[in-house]
Amino acid sequence: xxxxxxxxxxxxxxxxxxxxxxxxxxxxxxxxxxxxxxxxxxxxxxxxxxxxxxxxxxxxxxxxxxxxxxxxxxxxxxxxxxxxxxxxxxxxxxxxxxxxxxxxxxxxxxxxxxxxxxxxxxxxxxxxxxxxxxxxxxxxxxxxxxxxxxxxxxxxxxxxxxxxxxxxxxxxxxxxxxxxxxxxxxxxxxxx
Numbered sequence: 001x002x003x004x005x006x007x008x009x010x011x012x013x014x015x016x017x018x019x020x021x022x023x024x025x026x027x028x029x030x031x032x033x034x035x036x037x038x039x040x041x042x043x044x045x046x047x048x049x050x051x052x053x054x055x056x057x058x059x060x061x062x063x064x065x066x067x068x069x070x071x072x073x074x075x076x077x078x079x080x081x082x083x084x085x086x087x088x089x090x091x092x093x094x095x096x097x098x099x100x101x102x103x104x105x106x107x108x109x110x111x112x113x114x115x116x117x118x119x120x121x122x123x124x125x126x127x128x129x130x131x132x133x134x135x136x137x138x139x140x141x142x143x144x145x146x147x148x149x150x151x152x153x154x155x156x157x158x159x160x161x162x163x164x165x166x167x168x169x170x171x172x173x174x175x176x177x178x179x180x181x182x183x184x185x186x187x188x189x190x191x192x
Contacts, residue, residue: 014072016120019113021072021085028073029056031081035104044142045102046164070129074103074117082108085117087125087134095132097125115148122152123190126180135177139164146174153186154178 162170
């Protein structure tokens with residue numbers, strides 16, 4: 001069950017089974033910039049070009065409206081920051097949100113952290129934010145992420161053909177979504 005708690009430092013956190021989601025801090029900009037500048041990590045993201053640390057700091061500051069966007073760092077239980085995730089509302093009063101996630105530390109890929117972070121964030125969104133539907137976009141070639149999302153209960157809604165142009169090629173984007181009742185049915189222990 002994901003609910004906001006306070007960790008040893010007094011910061012608000014959302015605890016999963018293997019991860020802790022916490023608000024991004026200015027000091028996180030260095031790690032996030034490093035991930036965005038890694039071509040292998042960036043391959044799976046919407047970002048086409050590397051960016052500076054100054055750019056990343058500006059991004060963190062500009063995305064700090066909690067009414068529209070919940071931006072979080074993904075930490076392991078031992079406190080290592082390994083990625084970022086977010087829920088962004090389509091509109092302030094809507095019950096729909098988009099989910100974004102990136103595990104930036106490549107040695108943490110395929111170890112279940114992304115799945116746990118996704119489940120934890122969905123649980124928080126459905127329980128605490130009163131969301132009805134959470135959607136996400138993923139490149140169709142990103143089979144590892146698609147398997148993770150399907151394991152969480154996301155369903156395929158549509159494919160946008162040639163939707164994104166990156167590094168000289170057009171890429172198809174898969175739209176996936178999960179509804180609150182589908183999440184509760186699949187994950188009753190996390191829906192408590």
